[in-house]
Amino acid sequence: MTTALIFDRASKAFQAPDGTQRWALRPTSFTISSGETVAIVGRSGSGKSTLLHLAAGIEAATGGHIDVLGQDLTRLGDRDRARLRRDGIGIVFQFFHLVPHLSVEENVLLPAMIAGDLRQYRPRAVELLDRVELGDRAKDAVDHLSGGEMQRVAICRALLRRPALVLADEPTGNLDDATGRLVMDLMTSMVREEGCTLVYVTHSTELAGAADRTLHLRSGELATA
Ligand SMILES: Nc1ncnc2c1ncn2[C@@H]1O[C@H](COP(=O)(O)OP(=O)(O)O)[C@@H](O)[C@H]1O
Numbered sequence: 001m002t003t004a005l006i007f008d009r010a011s012k013a014f015q016a017p018d019g020t021q022r023w024a025l026r027p028t029s030f031t032i033s034s035g036e037t038v039a040i041v042g043r044s045g046s047g048k049s050t051l052l053h054l055a056a057g058i059e060a061a062t063g064g065h066i067d068v069l070g071q072d073l074t075r076l077g078d079r080d081r082a083r084l085r086r087d088g089i090g091i092v093f094q095f096f097h098l099v100p101h102l103s104v105e106e107n108v109l110l111p112a113m114i115a116g117d118l119r120q121y122r123p124r125a126v127e128l129l130d131r132v133e134l135g136d137r138a139k140d141a142v143d144h145l146s147g148g149e150m151q152r153v154a155i156c157r158a159l160l161r162r163p164a165l166v167l168a169d170e171p172t173g174n175l176d177d178a179t180g181r182l183v184m185d186l187m188t189s190m191v192r193e194e195g196c197t198l199v200y201v202t203h204s205t206e207l208a209g210a211a212d213r214t215l216h217l218r219s220g221e222l223a224t225a
């Protein structure tokens, strides 16, 4: 496969309280190749999360087509869309979204638990935690970790089942600058080692520098420069 993600005039509109239609994302087209690392930058409210949610199948497009890993997301039924998300996509959130009462290792193994292939992925979880230097924290409760450590756990969880596409929405947005840079370096290195495609949202032009390419959003539209 040569293409990981295609937006073909994909858009998202919401109904405003006065009944008028408002664009979160105007009809937008771009193609992201397999193995690329792409940063999405833009001001608050420019449509970055909307773009990512559409790509993840978390929200449905109002118009256009979205092709993820060779499948037209906008034509898939609920079950196939859920399967594509589960098997093909890893997601990293700004606020980590870890499960507080579970251990570090259990959090990483969560996608395998859900998919029913826990045993197969135990060695992989250990390997990933070692890679982010949290191997010795595997049995700790996640509640005791720092923000940077929590995000490293979330990155391991996202990569566990070797997704072809990783989506990250402001993964460093809740971290201080130095920690954010470390986490970003780790995430971009790991996805390159794994050969997967990464699309991440940031409002830091410096952190966008870690990507092969940057897409700029302005008021729900791709800016050309
Ligand atoms: N569920 C929703 N209902 C109404 N408007 C929304 C909804 N989600 C997002 N929007 C609007 O769409 C625009 C883009 O939002 P978003 O994609 O979250 O921007 P960003 O992530 O760049 O800050 C904003 O104006 C936001 O208020």
Ligand SMILES: [Mg+2]
Pocket: 048, 049, 050
């Ligand atoms: Mg956002």
